Amino acid sequence: DQQVKQNSPSLSVQEGRISILNCDYTNSMFDYFLWYKKYPAEGPTFLISISSIKDKNEDGRFTVFLNKSAKHLSLHIVPSQPGDSAVYFCASQNSNYQLIWGAGTKLIIKP
Amino acid sequence: GAGVSQSPRYKVAKRGQDVALRCDPISGHVSLFWYQQALGQGPEFLTYFQNEAQLDKSGLPSDRFFAERPEGSVSTLKIQRTQQEDSAVYLCASSPTVLNEKLFFGSGTQLSVL
Numbered sequence: 001d002q003q004v005k006q007n008s009p010s011l012s013v014q015e016g017r018i019s020i021l022n023c024d025y026t027n028s029m030f031d032y033f034l035w036y037k038k039y040p041a042e043g044p045t046f047l048i049s050i051s052s053i054k055d056k057n058e059d060g061r062f063t064v065f066l067n068k069s070a071k072h073l074s075l076h077i078v079p080s081q082p083g084d085s086a087v088y089f090c091a092s093q094n095s096n097y098q099l100i101w102g103a104g105t106k107l108i109i110k111p
Numbered sequence: 112g113a114g115v116s117q118s119p120r121y122k123v124a125k126r127g128q129d130v131a132l133r134c135d136p137i138s139g140h141v142s143l144f145w146y147q148q149a150l151g152q153g154p155e156f157l158t159y160f161q162n163e164a165q166l167d168k169s170g171l172p173s174d175r176f177f178a179e180r181p182e183g184s185v186s187t188l189k190i191q192r193t194q195q196e197d198s199a200v201y202l203c204a205s206s207p208t209v210l211n212e213k214l215f216f217g218s219g220t221q222l223s224v225l
Contacts (some may be wrong), residue, residue, distance in 0.1 A: 004153075009151075032212075034213075041218065042218050043115070043202055043204070043216030043217050043218050043219055044154070044202075044214075044216050045216065046213045046214065046215075049212065049213075089153050089154075091153070093211070097142065097144070097159050097166070097167070097209075097211045098156055098159075098167070099154075099156065099214070100156075101153030101154050101155070102153050103151065103152050103153050104151075104152075104153055
């Protein structure tokens with residue numbers, strides 16, 4: 001029973017264009033969402049988060065959008081850069097400590 | 112190095128062998144987590160410590176898995192009588208507060224059970 005789903009295992013985007021990574025969740029009680037980025041042989045690093053009281057949060061080139069009625073969130077990266085090539089995980093915090101993670105989307109930025 | 116440190120980086124064990132994985136969290140961090148990550152999957156929660164107290168161990172797959180953090184800093188995850196299905200990357204993460212709004216991860220220990 002996957003409570004957080006990332007349906008695209010991989011995504012390829014041209015450098016300079018927009019990357020859009022998607023995530024769906026099933027539990028309407030989830031109220032805090034996070035995106036983590038992971039390079040090979042390293043642990044995940046925190047990228048950006050959003051609370052359910054908001055529908056958008058922006059940090060530089062990264063913007064996360066939350067659509068509560070659709071139980072859907074997305075991460076926009078614009079413009080995409082080669083260093084953005086990594087695996088991106090969507091996660092939901094369902095208590096003050098438990099994170100439920102998606103399976104990840106591998107983003108490849110083509111030069 | 113102010114990050115979360117995990118050792119060993121790689122561990123190969125024969126089936127039935129006991130292993131111990133170490134995590135040095137960022138100094139002063141209250142919260143410590145262990146996660147298990149299978150190939151192609153997201154991390155799965157194993158256990159959570161707040162200082163030395165293990166508040167949740169509901170994610171530990173079996174009683175062969177045991178974690179401790181006796182002095183509220185370094186933590187050890189022990190797996191007894193390892194089996195092939197235990198092969199995974201084991202990630203440790205720490206957080207400065209109990210709100211756990213942002214976790215800092217180590218690079219993980221890749222365990223291969225033959």
